Amino acid sequence: MTTASTEPVSQPGDAILSVNNIEVIYDHVILVLKGVSLSVPRGGITALLGANGAGKTTTLKAISNLLHAERGEVTKGTIVFKGEEVQALSPNELVRRGCIQVMEGRHCFGHLSVEDNLLTGAFTRRDGKAAIRDDLELVYQYFPRLKVRRTSQAGYTSGGEQQMVAIGRALMSRPKMILLDEPSMGLAPQLVEEIFEIVKKLNEEQGVSFLLAEQNTNIALRYAKYGYILESGRVVLDGDAQSLRENEDVKEFYLGVGGEGRKSFRDVKHYKRRKRWLA
């Protein structure tokens, strides 16, 4: 632990992942995360909410250590996964230990077939071809549509299918924990619902824990059990999904169902933020 911590770090006993007061700096100068703490319980779905530029993606990349490839680094704080500090590990090592990120915007391998895409997810595995085959079938059970399209080049599949490829590919690594970044981005509402249903099924049936970064607060809070709200690189509010859904501020700023009639958004926002969160 660093001495700079400003608040006591909550560390529930059965957390699979806990992030303790991390700071992230890009290019040695740009401070993006200013002390973010959160934890994900084993077998839980936790949502990380916030507007554009709030630091959701950076938080996920700090955990999966993809930051390094973008010249970012965690300068303070610790990240503990399954009881071990992991902030110095390479993505390769993290995937091996069961923590994998599904990146925002899908990032499929466009020129590889759907099946080859899925198989790349098994890169770190050492348990033999038969086990990998089995898991491939398992992925096809969750995403029957991918089985139909297994030989097409992933670059030519639809956005929804690409999101499925990305999640399926992550599953092939036998993860304990998936960091899912903006799964709803650019997808039709129906498809978003479908993807989230699958996330829920994976969580229940495979015991995979999820940390979910979403701008779509509404759907994220329906599927997650707990949520954190980020703003300008800080956690400004957290609570279980139910209480967040009922919180007046969340309703107003993120769910768009603000309380008492129309009012000037500008005034309220500044006043409330200063008073309640950043005081």
Next chain:
Amino acid sequence: MDFIHSILIQPFLDMADAPDFLIQVLWEGIVSGVLYALIALGFVLIFKSSRIFNFAQGIMVVFAALTLVGLHQKGIPAWLALPMTLGVMLLLAIAIERVVLRPLVNQPDIILFMATIGITLFLIGLGETIFGGENKRMITEELGIPTDSYIFEPFGGLVMIEQRDITAVVGAVVLVVCLLLFLNKSKMGRAIRALGDDHQAALSVGISLSTIWVLVWFIAGMIALATGIVWGARAGVSFALEVIALKALPVLMLGGLESVSGAIIGGLMIGILEKLFEIYWGQPLLGGNTESWFAYMLALVVLLFRPQGLFGERIIERV
């Protein structure tokens, strides 16, 4: 009229006149084409997996051949010198990954390109220091490569085909087939292709960059060794060999920087076309010695009309 006749008609009459000579020319073209293709293949592999334009591919050919010959000169039998050279190429790949690529990861492409120029200069120095800079003879017989030639007499003419050229072509074909199988069927090959498609995503699924880079540079080293043996057998082993690597540039422009099959077809096309052009157009009309520039002209024309190369990977764009 005469002029047009001599460009458009006379060359083909010449070809029809002496079909045996045409076959000979085509064969020579194929052999040099195969070599261009091999060098281009080394470029393509490294470019695909790391977006680095590897200027050092040419010197790696020389260095591999030099190591092989040099080890033999130091009294090591050929059958042992070959695997030892492979070992040296593996060490080289590991060293390049550790010392050059890893510290420079995330730097702009141009810096990595400059770094490969650095590697080139370093290898020239290293090769000269250890094995000396003088022209050497490739240990063709010692490696068991036949040096006789077959003589055919089709159409009452005469075609001479050297056995070492046949070995070279067959060897190159085997190498390419193995490489394609490796890239398309194996886990590592899949990872190399994945890395070529999306760097970030490859990292995110746990593909280890350093492993893949070492592997790719080692494969490029093996290809360089094969090229070095074949070319050395024809022209001797010297640092002048490096210039043939420049011929890979028009091949790459023709075939596209990212396409394995493009490199092969591009190499063959340039090899054959430059020989045909030299014999039937260059010598009678332009006074010869067109081989040194024809490939670049061809590449320029291709660049004008198809900037991604004839076989460059199609950019998949979804709207």
